[in-house]
Amino acid sequence: xSNKVIFTVDGASVQGEQGQTILQAAALAGIYIPHLCAMKxxxxxxxxxxxxxxxxxxxxxxxxxxxAEGMVVESETAELKDLRASLVEMLxxxxxxxxxxxxxxxxxxxxxxxxxxxxxxxRHPYMFPTRRLDASHPDVMFDFNRCxxxxxxxxxxxxxxxxxxxxxxxxxxxxxxGVNAKSGAAGTNLGVIDKAAEVCPVGxxxxxxxxxxxxxxxxxxxxxxxxxxxxxxxxxxx
Amino acid sequence: MADNSSVSxxxxxxxxxxxxRMMDILLGVQAQAGCIAPDALDEIAKSLSASRxxxxxxxxxxxxxxxxxxxxxxxxxxxxxxxxxxxxxxxxDALKAEVGVDFGQTTADGLFSxxxxxxxxxxxxxxxxxxxxxVITRLSTDRVREMxxxxxxxxxxxxxxxxLGDGNNSHPLVRSMVVNNLRERGAVVFAPSTPGxxxxxxxxxxxxxxxxxxxxSRLRGRGGAGFPTGMKWEFTRAAEGDRKFIVCNADEGxxxxxxxxxxLTEAAGLxxxxxxxxxxxxxxxxxxxxxxxxxxxLLPFLEDTLAKRRAAGLLGRDILGKSGFKFDIRIQLxxxxxVCGEETAxxxxxxxxxxxxxxRPPFPAQKGYLGMPTAINNVETYCAAVRIVENGPxxxxxxxxxxxxxxxxxxxxxxxxxxxxxELPFGITVAExxxxxxxxxxxxxxxxGASGRxxxxxxxxxxxxYDDLATGGSIMVFGPGRDVLAVAAAFMEFFVEESCxxxxxxxxxxxxxxxxxxxxxxxxxxxxxxxxxxxxxxxxKTASRCGLGQTAPNPILGTLQSFRKEYERRIRSNGRVFLPxxxxxxxxxxxxxxxxxVSMHFPAEKAGAKQ
Numbered sequence: 001x002s003n004k005v006i007f008t009v010d011g012a013s014v015q016g017e018q019g020q021t022i023l024q025a026a027a028l029a030g031i032y033i034p035h036l037c038a039m040k041x042x043x044x045x046x047x048x049x050x051x052x053x054x055x056x057x058x059x060x061x062x063x064x065x066x067x068a069e070g071m072v073v074e075s076e077t078a079e080l081k082d083l084r085a086s087l088v089e090m091l092x093x094x095x096x097x098x099x100x101x102x103x104x105x106x107x108x109x110x111x112x113x114x115x116x117x118x119x120x121x122x123r124h125p126y127m128f129p130t131r132r133l134d135a136s137h138p139d140v141m142f143d144f145n146r147c148x149x150x151x152x153x154x155x156x157x158x159x160x161x162x163x164x165x166x167x168x169x170x171x172x173x174x175x176x177x178g179v180n181a182k183s184g185a186a187g188t189n190l191g192v193i194d195k196a197a198e199v200c201p202v203g204x205x206x207x208x209x210x211x212x213x214x215x216x217x218x219x220x221x222x223x224x225x226x227x228x229x230x231x232x233x234x235x236x237x238x
Numbered sequence: 239m240a241d242n243s244s245v246s247x248x249x250x251x252x253x254x255x256x257x258x259r260m261m262d263i264l265l266g267v268q269a270q271a272g273c274i275a276p277d278a279l280d281e282i283a284k285s286l287s288a289s290r291x292x293x294x295x296x297x298x299x300x301x302x303x304x305x306x307x308x309x310x311x312x313x314x315x316x317x318x319x320x321x322x323x324x325x326x327x328x329x330x331d332a333l334k335a336e337v338g339v340d341f342g343q344t345t346a347d348g349l350f351s352x353x354x355x356x357x358x359x360x361x362x363x364x365x366x367x368x369x370x371x372x373v374i375t376r377l378s379t380d381r382v383r384e385m386x387x388x389x390x391x392x393x394x395x396x397x398x399x400x401x402l403g404d405g406n407n408s409h410p411l412v413r414s415m416v417v418n419n420l421r422e423r424g425a426v427v428f429a430p431s432t433p434g435x436x437x438x439x440x441x442x443x444x445x446x447x448x449x450x451x452x453x454x455s456r457l458r459g460r461g462g463a464g465f466p467t468g469m470k471w472e473f474t475r476a477a478e479g480d481r482k483f484i485v486c487n488a489d490e491g492x493x494x495x496x497x498x499x500x501x502l503t504e505a506a507g508l509x510x511x512x513x514x515x516x517x518x519x520x521x522x523x524x525x526x527x528x529x530x531x532x533x534x535x536l537l538p539f540l541e542d543t544l545a546k547r548r549a550a551g552l553l554g555r556d557i558l559g560k561s562g563f564k565f566d567i568r569i570q571l572x573x574x575x576x577v578c579g580e581e582t583a584x585x586x587x588x589x590x591x592x593x594x595x596x597x598r599p600p601f602p603a604q605k606g607y608l609g610m611p612t613a614i615n616n617v618e619t620y621c622a623a624v625r626i627v628e629n630g631p632x633x634x635x636x637x638x639x640x641x642x643x644x645x646x647x648x649x650x651x652x653x654x655x656x657x658x659x660x661e662l663p664f665g666i667t668v669a670e671x672x673x674x675x676x677x678x679x680x681x682x683x684x685x686x687g688a689s690g691r692x693x694x695x696x697x698x699x700x701x702x703x704y705d706d707l708a709t710g711g712s713i714m715v716f717g718p719g720r721d722v723l724a725v726a727a728a729f730m731e732f733f734v735e736e737s738c739x740x741x742x743x744x745x746x747x748x749x750x751x752x753x754x755x756x757x758x759x760x761x762x763x764x765x766x767x768x769x770x771x772x773x774x775x776x777x778x779k780t781a782s783r784c785g786l787g788q789t790a791p792n793p794i795l796g797t798l799q800s801f802r803k804e805y806e807r808r809i810r811s812n813g814r815v816f817l818p819x820x821x822x823x824x825x826x827x828x829x830x831x832x833x834x835x836v837s838m839h840f841p842a843e844k845a846g847a848k849q
Contacts, residue, residue: 044597045597046597046741046783047740047741047742047783048741048742049741049742049743049781049782049783050742052780052781059780059781061783064597065599066599082773083776083777083780083781086773086774086777087742087743087777087781090742090743090746090747090750091742091746093746093750094742094745094746123770124746124750124774125750125753127746127749148742149739149742149745164289164291164292165291166291167289167291167292167294167295168295168592168594168739169291169294169295169298169299170298170299170739171298171299171300171301171575171592171737171738171739172734172735172736172737172738172739172745173734173737173739173745173746173749174739175738175739175740175745178291178294178295178298179291180289180290180291180292181290181291182276182279182280182290
């Protein structure tokens, strides 16, 4: 078959298919490349840059870069690991993330990445921004202190729910998630069963009244680090 | 002010209720209604069958668009580093005193708003400002007083007494006080040429042969990145698409660059001819000139130039009698966003979206404007292409260096006696250029604008060309007494303002870098701060999604390389202060205010003594 593509990740040979991104092909082969904005089922976005790898020596976001025959991908080098940690730390200081009283703790991908990377405290100073809350919607609530601007909600609403509930507004440091109504989330057609209400990797978009339905200790990343589900594929295929 | 809703409906209808013309619609609403109010967003969304937040997304991205009413006269003072060293602060003070409000505010009578804006392309005649779309240069405090007085009494921008500039600046459709400062005309862009000659020659060739000629000339992109133009055209020609597009990047936003302003003023026909030739070469029927909002004073003149070319059979159907070849150009006005100079952000903006860069690959040659194959080149590149077709590739490669054929138009500003535009062969050394522009005792030169590189005297022997010091043309000269770190800090502030905010390293990283650099200027830097700047700069450079973020740390990296002593001498390491950037007195200030009494340990008056 001509659509098979062979490339390497940190020296290991990986077979993927034409049209796949580095992140997708590596994941299917059981190689975990840390990422946040990328999510299976959503259009690749490339904003968090946590999945930065070297592809044939050039820095690229693994989530948007298509694979090519013979491509040499470097991922787990000391420099790239440090770069990713620095980016994750930027996301922490840029918002207001208080894991100890966030209901997403244990299910939060940002927190889980920090644990996996061994981040104890950020190298960057906290910015302590003033961010909004939007609790106007009857079933879903927004704490923008925790938003990392991954655009998952924007994409999920458009691509999976067939709606346009979210979009970025503003620019630069003022860029933030806007909702499709003058009056806040209550004015939108967001539904509690929408995918957009589920895809948030952090505790920015949370459903009301179910916050502690799964107790701390039994949550997604409480026993195994993030990425384990991908890496276990490799273990199985051995 | 007109009613926002009806204005919105009318303007949407004028642009065929086409969502792709969002930029023109938003600019139109703002021009007529004074702002894009929340109700206008609903109205525009309804007319365009778009979502409200989609309209809001575009409307909130651009610095020249506002959701709140602004003054009848919006005064935007350029805060570029050259304006700063040439007296911007005095002008700012005079403006505040005369207008009676601070920057960021509007007067109670709704007459004036004061704002800062990054480089408006007038560094050769700084300090400068915009009043709505009128450019006022070579400012003095006297002129500010006179200007504000005239506007207050007449309420008419046309009543300002301005001496019109040279060349087409005094054309009836321009009528601007801007001067060209065209100091040296080279053989390519500013040499005399007859409209249509090159186009006639181009149309006598097969498109493929034409691309071969451009390739043989070794022409490279004049915007700064230097991608081979012939190759770009070849890729675009080869790419599959129902429609193809030619786009000209006239979003000249790089601080210290203004050469495109002069080309647009004096050689617009040449540029349009180059776009037409490119259209023929790649098989495109449509072209877009993306004109930065700051240059909107040139819009009527450029529209007129296009109309004249249409009338002369140089645009439209069967151009110059060539049956079947049609090509036309529309002008897309920007609205204040440096990032739109990045080619994929520029395309987003042309499509009526916020100026966020697009994911690459695919590259514009494959999927550009509206997802169709698109060739984007700089203003100067199109001009050079015309002259290459006219005079042959051999003529072109006889100028410049092996890797950088032809001439380059430089924008020179700062501490020199003759700032302005110089068209010179590639390969000239920095020292030679400094001698020509009348710069003496120069301590530093910023080559390539904020995203370029600052060099010191030991590197003035280097050549200006793609193989050595690559530049889109911005040359900022700094003389004795200038603080190179303050220059770097001004550039970092610029990048913080102009980041689109899409990716983490550029959005958050540039702020972190700017703040850390600020410590050196405030005298609160610690020894580890140099290391932090180096490492974080590398992260931002490596991980950023587009050229803006990838070059944003350059002001720091360049000065660290050439002026490291300037950093070292400002580090506080007297051994007693663990973290000089931490001021306990100001840290407890908020708590003091809440508690209603002063801190026993860090009272304000003892702050100095304790450290």
